[in-house]
Amino acid sequence: MAREMIRQGGRSARIQEEVHKAVNALLKTHDRSEITVPMVAERAGVTPSTVYRRWGDLAQLFADVAVAHMRPQGEPENTGDTQRDIESFILQYAEEMSSRVGRQMLADVIGGGGSQATVKCCGFTYVYLETINSRAIARGEAGFSVEDVVDFVVAPVIYHILFKDSAPTPDYCLQLVARLFHG
Amino acid sequence: MAREMIRQGGRSARIQEEVHKAVNALLKTHDRSEITVPMVAERAGVTPSTVYRRWGDLAQLFADVAVAHMRPQGEPENTGDTQRDIESFILQYAEEMSSRVGRQMLADVIGGGGSQATVKCCGFTYVYLETINSRAIARGEAGFSVEDVVDFVVAPVIYHILFKDSAPTPDYCLQLVARLFHG
Incomplete structure (x- = not known):
């Protein structure tokens, strides 16, 4: 169980890294009003529901990226x-x-x-x-x-x-x- | 010309009032993340392009309503x-x-x-x-x-x-x- 938790942690950290990278890359090439959760998810290689489950919505994801x-x-x-x-x-x-x-x-x-x-x-x-x-x-x-x-x-x-x-x-x-x- | 400007002002003020009313009404019945410019426009009886032209995007429209x-x-x-x-x-x-x-x-x-x-x-x-x-x-x-x-x-x-x-x-x-x- 503990080992599973650790592996989950590792995957979770990698998902965060990929999603943040996707947002930063999209912000360089798009107006922010054009960016959507499915666009971020596609670029990060995760499903949109992963993004919604973890960040709630796009505004909260932008906030998380800004804090970083x-x-x-x-x-x-x-x-x-x-x-x-x-x-x-x-x-x-x-x-x-x-x-x-x-x-x-x-x-x-x-x-x-x-x-x-x-x-x-x-x-x-x-x-x-x-x-x-x-x-x-x-x-x-x-x-x-x-x-x-x-x-x-x-x-x-x-x-x-x-x-x-x-x-x-x-x-x-x-x-x-x-x-x-x-x- | 001057008279036309005055009439434009009156229409412009009425558009603003209707659009603000539409936003306030939609905020009572919807989560704000569900609200879109076409929804606001339909409820206010204007075209979406009127909203975009005047407010730019939804974030600026929400800001204008909040200031009011x-x-x-x-x-x-x-x-x-x-x-x-x-x-x-x-x-x-x-x-x-x-x-x-x-x-x-x-x-x-x-x-x-x-x-x-x-x-x-x-x-x-x-x-x-x-x-x-x-x-x-x-x-x-x-x-x-x-x-x-x-x-x-x-x-x-x-x-x-x-x-x-x-x-x-x-x-x-x-x-x-x-x-x-x-x-």
């Missing part, structure tokens, strides 16, 4: 200075998320309808900021409130990207950090 | 006290936006792909807060920065609703306001 792209690729920059580490994080985050690709990822994650994708996405941000915070504490500093950085630096940047018709400028991002650290 | 629902129905509460007016606004906003219907509206507005719907949505918030601010100034107070309320009260509430798996509590909302006004 949003996973941070490495550790946060380590400048030895907490405020500079946070500045470096938010400048990169704002730039990536306000790009055309970033905006589409945000729309996909939020448009998935469920909370699974958004909670994962938010989790990446927390883990990243907690790494910066742990380094600060390891240097003998007091550390900072990760919640406060999310509420007063990340949230305004995301609100700006989602609801305003312009990208948040580097100056705006740096002012949010300065205001949190120096009032 | 998000338009504030009245003036902000007038308690005579600026902080209490803002508290009253954010408590109601958080409650409405974190409801199932509110979350779906946010997802529709953001998922529309363009910035038209999101910018309108953000505009409603600014107008509402500016009304509260104008009253404060009319009472002889200094007024407040509407930008700051958006960045440090509205944005964290929206981030919370979009990316966390729980509704922002009234206590959380009130603390955001208190922190902005009293540091």
Whole structure:
């Protein structure tokens, strides 16, 4: 039984990989409004019902693919200075998320309808900021409130990207950090 | 020519009304993933190409319908006290936006792909807060920065609703306001 479970896990992971690859390939050659579950399934070499069973619908599949792209690729920059580490994080985050690709990822994650994708996405941000915070504490500093950085630096940047018709400028991002650290 | 333009405007407004009505009616009886542009068009008594020409695709049509629902129905509460007016606004906003219907509206507005719907949505918030601010100034107070309320009260509430798996509590909302006004 346990061995079967392991084999199922392996197959399940391979199906996910193939389906994600199919979505990414189709997005390069098609307008997203033209993409359908049967198209994805055909390209991935699975049946449409496999896709429906696992992802529910196309919006949730797009959300899952977007989350995979949003996973941070490495550790946060380590400048030895907490405020500079946070500045470096938010400048990169704002730039990536306000790009055309970033905006589409945000729309996909939020448009998935469920909370699974958004909670994962938010989790990446927390883990990243907690790494910066742990380094600060390891240097003998007091550390900072990760919640406060999310509420007063990340949230305004995301609100700006989602609801305003312009990208948040580097100056705006740096002012949010300065205001949190120096009032 | 001018008269023709006016008649076009009237027809255009009636088409919008019928199409919005059709979407709202279909959403009551169908899962949104089942709804198609031809279904909406048939119910509204227009051709599918009218819908495509005017709204682009279904996601943009859903976004437009959601924006219509998000338009504030009245003036902000007038308690005579600026902080209490803002508290009253954010408590109601958080409650409405974190409801199932509110979350779906946010997802529709953001998922529309363009910035038209999101910018309108953000505009409603600014107008509402500016009304509260104008009253404060009319009472002889200094007024407040509407930008700051958006960045440090509205944005964290929206981030919370979009990316966390729980509704922002009234206590959380009130603390955001208190922190902005009293540091």
